[in-house]
Amino acid sequence: MSLSDITTRVRAAAIDSGRSADSVTLIAVSKVQPDARVEAVLSEGHRCFGENRVQEAAGKWPEFRKTFDGVDLHLIGPLQSNKVRQALDLFQSIHSVDRPKLARTIARVAQEEGHCPDLFIQVNTGEEDQKAGVLPADADGFIAECRDLDLPLKGLMCIPPVEEEPSLHFALLAKIAKRNDLTGLSMGMSSDFESAIALGATHVRVGSAIFGTRQTG
Ligand SMILES: *Cc1c(COP(=O)(O)O)cnc(C)c1O
Numbered sequence: 001m002s003l004s005d006i007t008t009r010v011r012a013a014a015i016d017s018g019r020s021a022d023s024v025t026l027i028a029v030s031k032v033q034p035d036a037r038v039e040a041v042l043s044e045g046h047r048c049f050g051e052n053r054v055q056e057a058a059g060k061w062p063e064f065r066k067t068f069d070g071v072d073l074h075l076i077g078p079l080q081s082n083k084v085r086q087a088l089d090l091f092q093s094i095h096s097v098d099r100p101k102l103a104r105t106i107a108r109v110a111q112e113e114g115h116c117p118d119l120f121i122q123v124n125t126g127e128e129d130q131k132a133g134v135l136p137a138d139a140d141g142f143i144a145e146c147r148d149l150d151l152p153l154k155g156l157m158c159i160p161p162v163e164e165e166p167s168l169h170f171a172l173l174a175k176i177a178k179r180n181d182l183t184g185l186s187m188g189m190s191s192d193f194e195s196a197i198a199l200g201a202t203h204v205r206v207g208s209a210i211f212g213t214r215q216t217g
Pocket of ligand 1: 191
């Protein structure tokens with residue numbers, strides 16, 4: 001696979017689901033990938049990337065940004081409150097808003113900094129103990145809390161349990177978004193992005209299918 005293969009498949013899946021080819025944002029997940037692979041994808045003209053650790057992103061993206069204009073960086077992994085200021089500096093979107101304390105910290109720091117990334121609330125659709133995200137039953141309440149804080153809420157994000165049929169989780173996420181009038185749906189990874197798009201994904205997070213197998217992580 002390569003960037004152009006995946007781009008073609010994303011666009012085709014969007015058209016198959018009755019939407020325009022450019023209605024789905026392809027986030028190339030560059031975590032743990034060697035710089036040379038990331039640079040190759042940047043050189044092909046792609047600008048939208050995802051990282052799951054603030055520290056790792058801070059170590060490489062300021063340098064890439066000196067060479068490549070218009071990088072659009074998405075945080076797709078957990079965010080600690082004490083890293084919020086750094087995250088606001090680096091990322092244009094955060095997909096992992098998952099608790100009231102974090103939402104309040106983002107609201108306060110965004111006020112101080114004068115800008116805020118687009119935000120997605122992570123929903124733990126599989127109700128897994130080890131996974132981040134609000135439980136489906138708590139989603140409506142948390143969405144309302146974020147709106148009370150005037151946060152720029154774009155949509156919802158989920159990571160389905162590995163051993164389950166992902167489409168059930170995509171459908172659940174879409175349902176929660178719809179009843180809350182949220183249009184953004186961050187769902188779908190290398191193995192299932194086409195089924196996510198069929199169920200309404202607006203943002204797919206694809207790593208290994210673009211860059212190859214990760215060395216670690
Ligand atoms: C690593 C990661 C991805 C990409 O996974 P692939 O299977 O390599 O496409 C997507 N979303 C999140 C939250 C991740 O951490």
